[in-house]
Amino acid sequence: MSEAQQQGNGAAGEATSDPTTLKEQVLEVLKNVHDPELGINIVDLGLVYGVQVERGTVHVTYTLTTMGCPIGPLIEAEMQRFLSGVEGIEHVEAEMVLRPPWTPEMMSEEAKAALGFF
Numbered sequence: 843m844s845e846a847q848q849q850g851n852g853a854a855g856e857a858t859s860d861p862t863t864l865k866e867q868v869l870e871v872l873k874n875v876h877d878p879e880l881g882i883n884i885v886d887l888g889l890v891y892g893v894q895v896e897r898g899t900v901h902v903t904y905t906l907t908t909m910g911c912p913i914g915p916l917i918e919a920e921m922q923r924f925l926s927g928v929e930g931i932e933h934v935e936a937e938m939v940l941r942p943p944w945t946p947e948m949m950s951e952e953a954k955a956a957l958g959f960f
Contacts, residue, residue, distance in 0.1 A: 864895045864930050871928055872902070875920040878913060882956055888948025889917075891939065898932035900925060905944045914938055 872890055873883040884890055884904065892903040902921060906914055918936045925934045946959060 864900070864928075865893050867928060868893050868895065868900055868902070868925060868931070871924050872921065874924045875917060877907070878916065880907075880957065882949075882953045884917060886950040886953040888950070888953070889944060895931075898930065899935060900928075900931050900933070901935040901937065903937050903939055905939055905942075907944050909940055909943075 869885055869890065872893075873885045875884045876882060877884060877887055877889070880887065887907070889906065890902060890904050892901075894901045902925075904917070904921075906917070918938065921936050922934050925931055946954070946957075949957070949959070
């Protein structure tokens, strides 16, 4: 798991206004968003760089596996769709960044195993 993911990562909690618990819940919900080409969720792929929650707004910073990847709009739409159903979240801001560039080392052990990196 990347260092960016570890900030605020944990088990899914009950819906609450506590930003830490809500951040954990957001990361769990984002595991429903899959890269359609790889079939692995964006959290385990290491594509989610950060989650910040403040006053009902969640800001998700994410990247793509390659700079020219055409699925960015699809991933963002899926993030919006899944996060809109989370209690305590009124607005979702998704920001796609290219720095730092994604590398396979950012994947979870489960994702690496699923893709045959062992």
